[in-house]
Amino acid sequence: MEKIDAEKTSTVSVEVAQHVLWHFGDRQLGQEPGSFTIRLLRAIAAADQGNKARLRQGFPELVEAFTAVQQESWGMDWLRSIVKKAWL
DSSP states (O other), X not given: OOOOOTTTOOOOOHHHHHHHHHHTTOXXXXXXXXXXXXXXXXXXXXXXXXXXXXXXXXXXXXXXXXXXXXXXXXXXXXXXXXXXXXXX
16 A cells, blocks of 8 residues: 655645545535546545556646545644644
8 A cells, every 4th residue: 555654645636635625524524526526436445556646747746645544544634734723
């Protein structure tokens, strides 16, 4: 499995953070994405490593944020901090 280091990740936009949070059930800080992004999130969820690598080529932020939540205990907190910082 691919590991993501919170200190080394590229910047994830507030919009992407909100969409991934919504996908994983956070309706307070998350924001419902449009139908295309919903389908992308479902594709990322279903993808094996090879297909996830292909999706990452076109949508690096989305795959990075999704993978952080899926694989790391700090993933949700990381995305929440991105959203909260934007609100300050």
